[in-house]
Amino acid sequence: MQFARVIGTLVATQKAEGLEGVKFLVVQPLDKHRQPVGEPVIAADGTAQAGPGELVFIIASREAALALPERFVPVDHAIVGIVDEADVR
Amino acid sequence: MYVGRVSGTVVATIKNELYQGRKLLVVDRLDLAGLADLSAGRPAKGRPGAKYDIAVDMVQAGEGDIVLVLDEGNSARQIVDREPDGAIRAVIVGIVDEIALASDSRADV
Numbered sequence: 001m002q003f004a005r006v007i008g009t010l011v012a013t014q015k016a017e018g019l020e021g022v023k024f025l026v027v028q029p030l031d032k033h034r035q036p037v038g039e040p041v042i043a044a045d046g047t048a049q050a051g052p053g054e055l056v057f058i059i060a061s062r063e064a065a066l067a068l069p070e071r072f073v074p075v076d077h078a079i080v081g082i083v084d085e086a087d088v089r
Numbered sequence: 090m091y092v093g094r095v096s097g098t099v100v101a102t103i104k105n106e107l108y109q110g111r112k113l114l115v116v117d118r119l120d121l122a123g124l125a126d127l128s129a130g131r132p133a134k135g136r137p138g139a140k141y142d143i144a145v146d147m148v149q150a151g152e153g154d155i156v157l158v159l160d161e162g163n164s165a166r167q168i169v170d171r172e173p174d175g176a177i178r179a180v181i182v183g184i185v186d187e188i189a190l191a192s193d194s195r196a197d198v
Contacts, residue, residue: 001143067176081104088097
């Protein structure tokens with residue numbers, strides 16, 4: 001899992017089967033010092049409570065789908081937690 | 090698996106239920122130079138910009154510890170006993186006591 005900052009929301013009406021009701025957010029992956037690294041990605045919100053501006057942690061690859069209520073859906077990044085505090089050297 | 094150094098902690102209230110009651114640590118992945126340092130008995134640090142993971146701790150590791158990290162979903166689910174649907178990948182599965190590279194004079198080759 002890696003840190004990411006939620007920087008936006010995404011809405012798609014027409015989407016692949018299984019994605020109904022999935023909330024999409026635009027997130028910028030961060031390094032451990034919370035500096036941006038790489039390109040923004042679209043992540044499904046597994047917490048259902050994240051919003052723009054928040055520091056979250058994301059899980060990538062097949063495990064992303066497992067973070068959602070419906071566990072066999074076409075997603076490759078998902079938010080699995082909202083960070084309250086990170087103490088990293 | 091890879092060898093990493095624990096460099097921090099993460100606290101989250103709102104999170105996937107799988108992580109409730111589990112400790113999350115930030116682990117810097119060590120490169121070959123880092124492993125060579127360990128092998129030579131020197132302290133090792135993650136290179137700036139090194140890859141890192143927020144990993145679930147299964148071995149009571151703490152900041153500064155050199156640890157063994159697993160980054161594969163199926164094995165991770167097995168370890169936390171959450172097959173087949175746990176949303177987890179990175180798990181700290183060991184605290185490294187010693188590592189010896191073959192190029193090192195101490196290596197037993």
